[in-house]
Structure formats: C-alpha cells, structure tokens
Amino acid sequence: MASYSFKGGIYLPNPYPVKDSEVRQVAPPKRVILPLKQRFEDEAQPYVKIGEKVLTGQIIAKTISKHSSYLHASISGVISAIKKYPIPHPSGIEVMCIVIDSDGKDEWIEIQRYNQDFQHYSPEKLIQRIREAGIVGMGGAGFPTHAKINNAQGAHTLIINATECEPGIMCDDALMQHYPREIIRGVEVLLHACGAKQAVIAIEDDKQEALHSLLMYNFNDHIDIVQIPTKYTSGAEKILIKTLFDIEISSGKFASDYGVLCQNVGTVKAIYDAIIDNKPLISRIVTITGSAVQEPRNYEARIGTSFASLVAKSYPNPAPHQIRIGGMMMGIDVANMHYAVYKTTNCMFVNNVVPTPAVQSCIRCGQCNQVCPINLLPQQLFWYAKSKNTNRALDYNLGDCIECRCCDVVCPSHIPLTQYFSFAKALHRKRTIEQQKIDTARERFEFKEFRVKRNKKERAEMMARKKAQLKQEMAQDASKKTKIAQAIARVKNKRDSKDENGV
Amino acid sequence: MKMVFDSTSQIMRQVIYALVLGIGASYAHFGWGVIIQIILAVLVAITVEASFLAIRKLPIKPSITDGSAVLTGILLALSIPSIAPWWIVVVGVNFAIIFGKQLYGGLGNNPFNPAMLGYAFLLISYPLPMTTWAGEFVNLTQALDVIFNLNPVDALSGATRLDDVKIQLALGKMVSELNIYSSAQMWINIGFLLGGLYLLARRIILWHIPVAFLLGIAISAFLLFAGDSEHYLPMQNHLMLGATMLGAFFIATDPVTASTTPKGRLIYGFLMGVLVVVIRSFGAYPDGIAFAVLLMNMTVSLIDYYTQPKVFGK
Ligand code: SF4
Ligand code: SF4
Numbered sequence: 001m002a003s004y005s006f007k008g009g010i011y012l013p014n015p016y017p018v019k020d021s022e023v024r025q026v027a028p029p030k031r032v033i034l035p036l037k038q039r040f041e042d043e044a045q046p047y048v049k050i051g052e053k054v055l056t057g058q059i060i061a062k063t064i065s066k067h068s069s070y071l072h073a074s075i076s077g078v079i080s081a082i083k084k085y086p087i088p089h090p091s092g093i094e095v096m097c098i099v100i101d102s103d104g105k106d107e108w109i110e111i112q113r114y115n116q117d118f119q120h121y122s123p124e125k126l127i128q129r130i131r132e133a134g135i136v137g138m139g140g141a142g143f144p145t146h147a148k149i150n151n152a153q154g155a156h157t158l159i160i161n162a163t164e165c166e167p168g169i170m171c172d173d174a175l176m177q178h179y180p181r182e183i184i185r186g187v188e189v190l191l192h193a194c195g196a197k198q199a200v201i202a203i204e205d206d207k208q209e210a211l212h213s214l215l216m217y218n219f220n221d222h223i224d225i226v227q228i229p230t231k232y233t234s235g236a237e238k239i240l241i242k243t244l245f246d247i248e249i250s251s252g253k254f255a256s257d258y259g260v261l262c263q264n265v266g267t268v269k270a271i272y273d274a275i276i277d278n279k280p281l282i283s284r285i286v287t288i289t290g291s292a293v294q295e296p297r298n299y300e301a302r303i304g305t306s307f308a309s310l311v312a313k314s315y316p317n318p319a320p321h322q323i324r325i326g327g328m329m330m331g332i333d334v335a336n337m338h339y340a341v342y343k344t345t346n347c348m349f350v351n352n353v354v355p356t357p358a359v360q361s362c363i364r365c366g367q368c369n370q371v372c373p374i375n376l377l378p379q380q381l382f383w384y385a386k387s388k389n390t391n392r393a394l395d396y397n398l399g400d401c402i403e404c405r406c407c408d409v410v411c412p413s414h415i416p417l418t419q420y421f422s423f424a425k426a427l428h429r430k431r432t433i434e435q436q437k438i439d440t441a442r443e444r445f446e447f448k449e450f451r452v453k454r455n456k457k458e459r460a461e462m463m464a465r466k467k468a469q470l471k472q473e474m475a476q477d478a479s480k481k482t483k484i485a486q487a488i489a490r491v492k493n494k495r496d497s498k499d500e501n502g503v
Numbered sequence: 504m505k506m507v508f509d510s511t512s513q514i515m516r517q518v519i520y521a522l523v524l525g526i527g528a529s530y531a532h533f534g535w536g537v538i539i540q541i542i543l544a545v546l547v548a549i550t551v552e553a554s555f556l557a558i559r560k561l562p563i564k565p566s567i568t569d570g571s572a573v574l575t576g577i578l579l580a581l582s583i584p585s586i587a588p589w590w591i592v593v594v595g596v597n598f599a600i601i602f603g604k605q606l607y608g609g610l611g612n613n614p615f616n617p618a619m620l621g622y623a624f625l626l627i628s629y630p631l632p633m634t635t636w637a638g639e640f641v642n643l644t645q646a647l648d649v650i651f652n653l654n655p656v657d658a659l660s661g662a663t664r665l666d667d668v669k670i671q672l673a674l675g676k677m678v679s680e681l682n683i684y685s686s687a688q689m690w691i692n693i694g695f696l697l698g699g700l701y702l703l704a705r706r707i708i709l710w711h712i713p714v715a716f717l718l719g720i721a722i723s724a725f726l727l728f729a730g731d732s733e734h735y736l737p738m739q740n741h742l743m744l745g746a747t748m749l750g751a752f753f754i755a756t757d758p759v760t761a762s763t764t765p766k767g768r769l770i771y772g773f774l775m776g777v778l779v780v781v782i783r784s785f786g787a788y789p790d791g792i793a794f795a796v797l798l799m800n801m802t803v804s805l806i807d808y809y810t811q812p813k814v815f816g817k
Contacts, residue, residue, distance in 0.1 A: 238816065251816040358565055360511045361611030365758040366709065374815040379763055380807065397814045412511045413611075 004226065006243045008373035009233045010406050014167040014206075015328070016289045016296045021209065023174045023285055024299045024313065028056075028075040028106045032304025033340040035087055036061050036096045038142030042068040046098060052079045055109040057280055059132075060098055069144045070134040073100055074282040074302040076107040088325040088332045088339055090422070100304070111278045118189050118275050123153075126193040126275060133274030134281045134343070139165065139235075139264030140326060142344035145271070149194050151254075152261035158191055158199040159244065159255075162210070162265040163228065165235035166327030169347040171285040172265050174298040176203070176210035179269050180217040186272035187223055193271075194261050199223045201265070202240055204230040232329065233373045233404045237262050251400050266346070286310065286341050290324075290350040292317045301341050307348050308337040316350055324349040329405045360413035368407035368417065374400050378407040378417050385424035390431060393424050401425075514707055515570030518753065521701045522577060525694035525749060529581065532687035534641030536585030539650055540592055541577055547596040548576030555605045571610050575599050578618035581749060582793070583625065584636045586649045591632055595621040615800045616760045619793040626788060634789065685744065692748040699752025711768035712761060713751040719776020720747065727784060735784055750779070750792040760800045767803075767810035775799045 037043040044061035054060060054073040061071035080101040084094040118126060131146035139161060160183075164172045176183060187199050203211050205227040214225050226244065233239050238249045240262065247258055255262055266284065273279045282303055289296035294315035301310060307325075324331040325339060325348050337350075368378035376397055384393035398421060407417045529537045552572040556563045566572070579595050599621030607613040626633045641649070702708045720741050727735040741747065746754070755761065755775055762771040775795045782791025 242815070249816050251814070253816070357510070360565060360569055361609060363511055363514070363571075363611055363758050364761070364763050365511075365514065366763045369763065369812070375812045376814060377764060377807070377811060395808075396811065397817065400814055400816065412514055414510070 004228045004243045005231070006234065006239055006373065008371050008375065008406065009231045009239070010371050010409060011230070012167045012232045012329075012409070014170075016168065016291065016293075018170045018174070018287065018289065018296045018298055020297075021174060021177050022298075023178055024297055026299050026301040026305060026310065026313075028102060028302050029305045029309060030102050030104075031080075031306075032074050032100050032102075032302060033085055033306070034060070034071055034074065034098045034100070034304045035085070035340075035342060036071065036098065037068065038136050038342065038344050041065075041136065041142065041144060043096060044068050044071055046082055046096075048079050048098070050079050050082060053077070053103075054079060054100060055107050057109045057111065057282060059280075060100075066147050066150075067144060069136055069146065070132055070280070071098070072134050072280040072282050074304050075100055075102045076105055077102040086339070087342070088334055088345065090332055114275075114278055118192060123193045123195060126189065130193070130271055130274055133270070133279070135267060135270045135274060136281075136343050137264055138266035138270060138284060138343060138346070140330075140344055140346060142342075145263070145267055148256075148263070149190070149261065152194055152256040152259075154259065155194050155196045155256065155261040156198070156259040157245070157261070158187070158194060158196040159240060159260060159262045160187055160190075160199060160201040160265055160268055161235055161237070161240060161262055162201050162203040162207075162214075163235035163240065164204060164207070166232065166329050166331075168287070168289055168328050168349065169326075170287045170289070170296075171298055171346050173207050173210050174287075175266055175269055175285050176207070177213050179272075180210075180213035182272040182276075183214065183265060183268050184217045184220065184223065185276060186268035186270075188220060189271055189275045190261075190263060190268060191222060196261060197222065200244060201225045202228050202234075202244060204228060204234065206230040233402075233406060236373065236402055236404065238402075239373050251397075281343060284341065284343060284346075286345060287347040288314045288350070289347065290321075292321050292350045292352045303343055304340045306337070307339050307341065310341070311337055311348065311350055314350075317352060320353050322349075322351040322353050324351070329409075330403070357414045359415055362411075362413055362415060365412060367410040367412060371406040371410050373404060373406065374402060376401055378421075381424070382415060382417050382420055385420040388424070388427060390424055390428040394428065398424055398428070511569050511571075515574050517705060517707050518574055518702065519570065519577065521698035521707075522581075522695070522753065524698050525691060526581070528687075528691040528694035529585070532640065532691060533585040533637045534639075535643045535646035536637055536641050536650060537581075539646055540580040540583065540585055540587070543589060543650075544576035544580035544592050544596050545573050547593050548572040548600060551597050551600045552605070555601060556609075559605070561609075566609065569610060571604075572600060575604070575617045575621075578749075578754060579621050582618065582622045582746060583633060586635065586637045586641060586646065587632045588652055589650050591625060591629060594628075595625045598624045611759055613759060614803070616754060616757050616796050618757075619754060619796045622793045623797060626793070688745070689743045692743045695748035695752060699748060702752060702756075708752065708756040708758075709768065711765060712756050712772035715769045715772030716751045716755050716776040716779075717742065717747075719773040719778075720780055721776075723777045723780040727780065741780055741783070745783070745790040746792045747779075750796070754792060754796055755799075760796075760803065762803050762806045762810070764807055764810040764812055766812070767806040770806055770810065771799055771803065774802075 042063065042065040044063040046060065047062050048054060048060045054076060056073055056076045058073045059070055060073050077100045079098060081099040082096065085097045086092055086094045127146045127149050135145040136142045137145060137148065162172055162176060187201065191199055199222060201214060201223065203225060211225065211227065218225060228234050228243055234243060237255055241247050241249060241255060241260055249255060249258060270281045283300055284303060285298050285300050287298050288310050293311065297314050299310050323337060324333050325345055326332055327347060328349055331349065362379055362382055364379050369376065372378055380396045381393050381398055384396065401421050403418050403422055405418045411417060526537065549567060549572060553563050553567060556566055576596050579599055580592060583591060583595065599617040603615055603617030603620040604610065604613045699713060703710055721738050724736065724738040724741040728737050755772060762768050778795035778798055779791040782788065782794055
C-alpha cells in the first residue's frame with residue numbers, strides 16, 4: 001500500500017476515546033425538533049399543519065429549491081409547533097423548526113417498495129430518490145447530497161471520506177464497524193448515480209477494526225480502500241484529494257472541477273438506507289464525549305432528539321460544563337445542551353470548565369506556519385488582522401484559510417489566531433459591502449452633480465441663444481425703426497420741399 | 504509535528520538553559536566578571552521591564568515571566584567585556600529594553616534585536632571600555648574591584664583575539680606572522696555550539712538560520728582567504744572566534760526580529776553571515792555580529808513579503 005501524507009497538520013491524540021465499540025440504540029424520544037434548513041441549505045416549506053398527525057418517515061417539509069432537501073417525521077405523533085429555534089451556528093441564528101410530540105407508537109408510513117436492484121434505475125432517478133429521502137452531507141457541512149452529485153456529473157473518481165475529520169469524533173468509526181456491508185453497497189449505488197468508474201474509501205490508520213470490517217465486505221474491483229495517516233485536517237476535502245491523488249485544487253475551484261466527487265461515509269450509509277431499504281434519513285450516529293462525561297459513547301438516535309437526553313446516558317459530572325457541538329477543533333461552542341441532534345451533528349463535547357491560558361504576545365516563533373495545511377503564514381495574518389489591515393491580510397492569502405485551528409493549537413503564546421482570521425474575513429466582507437454602498441452613493445452623487453451642471457449649462461446656453469435671438473430681433477427691430485424713421489423723414493422732406501415749391 | 508511547548512515562557516527558559524555551557528566556558532576563560540555581569544544585567548532587565556510596564560499601566564507578571572527581558576539581559580552581558588565597569592551594563596540593558604523593546608510596544612513588536620541594539624549603542628558611545636577585555640582569569644575580588652571601580656586593575660586587561668588580529672593587521676603585519684589561534688575562544692564557541700544543537704534537537708529553534716548564517720560566514724571567509732591569505736583570516740578562525748556561535752544559535756535566531764518564512768530564514772541567515780565577515784574584515788569594529796544583525800533586521804519585512812511559501816492551490 002502506498003504511503004500517503006500531506007504537508008502541515010498536526011497529530012492530535014483522541015482525548016477521550018469511546019471504550020466500547022457498541023452503538024447504543026436510543027428509543028424514539030417523546031419529542032423531536034426538526035429544522036427546516038441545515039447550514040448551507042435553503043429553507044424547506046412545511047407540508048403539515050399544527051395539530052396534524054404524522055407517521056414515522058412521512059414527508060413533513062418539501063422544497064423546490066435545488067439547494068434544499070426534504071424533511072421527514074422521525075417519530076410518529078402530532079405536530080405541536082412550527083417555530084424558530086437556535087441551531088448550532090457561529091452567529092447563533094435561529095431557524096424554523098417543526099416540533100413533533102410522540103404518540104409513543106413509532107408507527108411507520110407504508111414504505112414504497114422499489115425494485116431492490118438499483119442498477120435498474122437511471123442516475124437521474126437515483127438522485128431524485130436521494131433527494132426525496134432528505135439526505136444531506138452528514139460530515140458536518142450539510143450540503144444537500146443530490147445537488148453535490150448533480151454538480152459532479154461526469155466525475156471519474158468517487159472519494160469516500162471515512163477519516164472522521166477530528167480526534168474525539170467516533171461516529172463514523174462505529175458506523176463502519178457496524179454497517180460495513182451497507183457502506184460498500186452504498187458506494188456501489190453512488191458510483192452508479194455519479195457515473196464514476198472508481199471509488200476510493202480513505203480511512204485513517206488508527207481505525208483498524210473499521211478497516212478490516214470494510215475489507216471483509218468489499219468484493220468490488222472498482223472500490224479501493226486506502227489508509228491515510230491519522231493527522232488532523234486529513235479529512236478536509238481539498239487536503240484529502242491532495243493526499244490521495246496529488247491533485248491540488250486551485251484556490252476558488254471545487255473538487256467537481258477536477259472530476260472528483262467526495263462523500264462522507266455516513267452519507268453513504270444514508271444512501272444505502274434510501275435506495276436499498278427505501279427508508280428516508282430519520283436517524284444518525286452521534287458521539288457524546290468530553291472530560292465531563294464518564295462514559296463517552298456513540299448513540300444511534302432519531303434526528304431531532306435532544307442532546308441533553310443523550311448526555312444524561314453518558315453520566316455527566318455536575319455542571320458547569322463547556323459544551324461544543326461538532327469536533328473539538330472546528331466545532332461550535334454553545335451555551336447549553338438544549339439543542340437537538342440534526343442530520344449534520346456528529347458529536348457533542350461536554351467538558352469540565354478549565355481556565356483558558358493567558359494570551360501572550362506573538363514572538364514570531366513560526367510554529368504556526370509549520371502546521372498550516374494551506375501553507376499560510378498565520379503570524380503575518382495575525383499581525384494584519386489585529387491591526388484591521390484586511391487588504392494586507394488578503395495579500396497574505398487570508399481568503400484561503402480553512403479555519404482549521406491547527407495554528408491555534410501549537411501557538412505557545414495561546415493566541416486565538418483563527419478567531420482573528422474569521423473576524424478579519426467578516427470585516428473584509430463588511431467593508432466590501434460598505435465600499436459598494438459608498439461607490440453607488442458616490443456615483444449617484446456625481447451623476448446628480450453632473451446633471452445639475454448639465455442643466456445649468458443647458459439653461460445658460462438656452463438663455464444665451466434666446467438673448468442672441470432677442471438681440472437679433474431687436475437689431476432687426478432697430479433697422480426697421482431706422483427704415484421707418486428714414487421713410488418718415490423722406491416723406492417729411494418731400495412734403496417740406498413741396499411746401500416750399502408750392503409757396 | 505509534535506507539540507512540545509505550552510508556553511512562551513517555556514521556550515525562553517529552554518534558551519536560557521542552553522546558554523549554560525557557553526557561559527561556563529566564558530567563565531573558565533575570563534573569570535568571575537562574566538557571572539557578575541550576567542547577574543547585574545538580569546537584575547537591571549527585570550527592574551526596567553517592570554517599571555516600564557508599571558508606567559504604561561500594563562500587567563507586569565506575564566511580561567516578566569515570559570523570560571524575554573532576562574534573556575535580553577544575559578545576551579547583552581555575554582557580549583560586553585567581563586571587566587567593563589558596572590554602569591556599562593546598566594546603561595546598555597536600559598537602552599535595550601526601553602528603546603529596543605518597550606517603546607515599540609513590548610515583546611513581539613520590536614523590529615530590532617534589543618540586546619544587539621543595546622550593544623551597538625554601547626560600542627559607539629563608549630568604545631574604550633567596550634573593547635577592553637580581561638586578558639586572564641579574574642577572581643571574584645578582582646572582578647568586584649574592576650567592575651565596581653573600587654580599585655582599577657589595568658594589568659588585567661587585554662584585547663580579544665579578534666581585536667588583536669585587527670590591530671596587528673592594521674599595523675601592517677601579515678596573517679602568517681600572527682598568533683591567530685585562541686583555544687579559550689574556541690571552547691567558548693564550542694560551548695555555545697553545543698547549546699545551540701540542544702535547542703535544535705528540542706525544536707526550539709529551526710535549523711535554517713544557524714546553518715545559513717554559518718554557511719554565509721564560511722563561504723565569504725573562504726573566498727576572501729583564497730583571494731588574499733595574508734590579509735584575511737582563514738575560514739576556521741572566523742567560525743571559532745568572537746561571538747560566531749553565540750550569534751548563530753542565540754542571537755540571529757531571535758524569532759521576534761528574524762524572518763519567519765522558511766526561504767526567508769535562509770536568505771536572512773546567509774546574508775547576515777556574509778555581513779559579519781565583511782564587517783570584521785573591512786569595518787572599523789572588531790566583531791560584526793551586532794551590526795550584521797541590526798542591518799538584517801531592517802530587511803525582514805521585505806524578505807518575508809517576497810518569500811511567502813506557495814499557498815495550497817495557488
Ligand atoms: S505560533 Fe503564535 S507566537 Fe508563534 S509565530 Fe505563530 S502566532 Fe506567533
Ligand atoms: S486556521 Fe487558517 S492559518 Fe491557521 S492553520 Fe488552519 S488554514 Fe492555516
């Protein structure tokens with residue numbers, strides 16, 4: 001097996017490994033909260049009314065937008081509310097959610113039976129079914145899977161990201177150990193749907209059990225399983241593609257531009273469920289871990305289950321806690337556990353509160369640029385981000401930072417570098433918008449000035465013309481007058497001379 | 504890559520530990536003066552830093568414990584003659600910390616290496632005491648006497664090998680007629696070299712600057728000596744005399760004022776090495792490390808900007 005690696009990144013130990021590989025099945029909860037939108041989706045439209053009775057697996061929200069997928073009831077019961085709830089998001093936004101109160105029966109809708117052999121279906125049909133099953137990227141980003149497959153039509157290679165992305169998250173590891181057959185089959189479906197010839201499942205080398213489970217079920221020549229080093233950021237899409245194929249995706253381009261489609265292994269299992277078992281996405285595996293829980297564990301729970309109920313099963317220490325949804329590197333800090341498991345949430349960290357070390361000055365030691373997987377110079381970015389010199393920071397390629405926090409972790413001065421970077425990016429966006437506003441305002445102003453001037457000039461010209469005309473007329477008048485005067489004078493003269501003669 | 508340190512203070516402490524061998528060798532040669540100067544410099548450094556922070560109404564403890572002021576003090580003490588009067592080190596450290604660091608906004612914001620700035624200031628302002636070195640081992644009482652001016656002992660003084668060579672060459676002697684070998688200087692350099700290797704092994708400093716710096720010295724010295732072996736010192740003398748190794752591993756590598764890109768570090772170190780030889784060979788001052796460092800400090804932002812590593816996908 002070839003050895004794969006990439007520049008930068010850090011080896012991070014898994015701080016709280018899940019000891020038993022068992023996945024706890026969690027009974028359908030009393031209430032679920034289901035958001036109408038994941039992170040990057042457009043909001044779906046509710047297809048049910050408050051008070052309506054729904055069955056498990058029933059469609060409760062639909063959409064016509066390409067960037068959104070369907071939503072299904074994850075338990076049976078009654079729609080009790082459709083209202084806004086906070087979702088884990090850096091800016092703490094709220095989105096519309098459908099709340100279902102359970103009837104305790106978990107009664108399923110009648111499942112539409114398809115022919116089990118997916119080869120009978122066209123890729124278009126498969127993609128449509130994936131969309132109708134409500135599948136989104138389960139690695140965290142939540143981009144709708146059907147849209148991603150559609151974008152990558154004509155891809156030659158399919159990459160299955162089984163790297164788990166960050167230490168601490170264990171749900172994909174558990175998934176692979178428990179559903180290897182389903183995953184391999186799901187990859188076959190995906191190959192058919194996107195038209196690629198070859199699939200590569202990339203798995204980190206610390207997941208030997210998962211690797212062996214997959215190897216045992218893989219009899220397909222078109223599917224390769226490769227091990228990559230367990231090094232943080234190996235799971236970032238661009239880094240993964242570079243690691244596997246030495247293809248460096250240009251800044252601003254996407255994997256699909258290079259004929260590559262990346263899918264998370266959890267998504268693949270959901271595709272299997274949708275196409276082979278005809279079941280929509282209504283549950284997922286999540287990891288509950290952290291220094292404040294005595295039993296870090298993986299749970300398979302219905303979408304919409306509250307985190308608090310899962311954490312309770314892992315024996316948490318008494319509060320206060322530091323809670324983070326997602327990985328310890330790229331996750332989002334939240335104030336409490338009153339969040340639900342969404343399609344994209346893979347992990348919750350519940351940590352004891354520890355004091356954050358004091359921030360010291362940057363001594364330009366360069367530890368940060370050695371670990372940056374994008375090969376940036378974080379200390380320079382920091383310098384310019386701190387002084388709000390966004391233009392200079394952009395010269396140092398601020399825009400390419402993937403906010404992986406590798407630099408934060410190694411900085412001996414404990415500077416929260418990534419925070420500065422996302423702040424600087426936001427500031428730049430704001431400034432661009434303001435600049436645009438200023439530009440339009442200035443243009444408008446300048447146009448107004450121009451118009452005023454033009455009008456003035458036109459009026460002046462008109463006046464001048466009129467004056468000239470008038471003058472001319474007057475002049476003509478004058479000449480008429482003189483003519484008349486002359487005529488009068490002539491007449492007078494004649495008369496006078498007549499008089500003289502006549503006397 | 505492994506994470507080795509969890510704080511800036513830890514890095515500074517390691518650097519100070521790594522200096523011990525070189526300090527020991529200096530002590531063995533110059534005697535107690537070395538130790539007294541270091542103690543004096545450290546005390547002054549901490550006092551100045553603390554009072555300045557107090558004036559600026561900044562928290563004192565984190566800046567003192569980061570160890571950078573202490574390190575500046577030690578490096579400056581090692582650069583000046585061990586029998587220089589006490590006020591030399593006091594003035595130098597004050598200048599280094601106030602004008603070299605605090606007035607720029609404290610650690611991390613200073614463009615010039617503070618210790619070298621202090622040294623250059625002293626050398627220009629007080630050339631005589633700054634070039635009068637102990638000629639032999641000086642015991643504790645003698646050292647206290649000379650440093651605190653209780654009882655000037657002229658007999659102790661001499662010139663360092665580099666000064667000496669310089670004077671002799673200026674007087675028209677040829678290199679082949681001179682005694683250019685100094686075992687004491689060599690041992691001091693070896694002491695700092697070993698300390699430097701320790702820092703490299705612990706990944707506290709990176710190899711780029713010291714290697715490029717030594718290469719810069721070696722190559723330019725080699726070329727000069729090949730061109731005119733009667734007026735220029737051979738390469739091995741440049742490497743083992745003066746503050747070469749102290750400069751290579753402890754001064755040129757000061758992260759705050761050095762280039763931070765990998766390619767930039769190579770350029771920075773190499774040019775500094777060349778400058779050292781040029782100043783030693785053609786300049787008016789015996790050793791060129793301080794001026795070479797300060798000159799290169801000025802070029803850092805330029806070097807950094809033009810040696811940015813290739814960014815992923817660009
Ligand atoms: S790791 Fe921290 S202290 Fe070191 S250069 Fe980077 S930002 Fe500065
Ligand atoms: S957060 Fe940005 S600058 Fe820091 S290591 Fe990651 S990509 Fe590099």
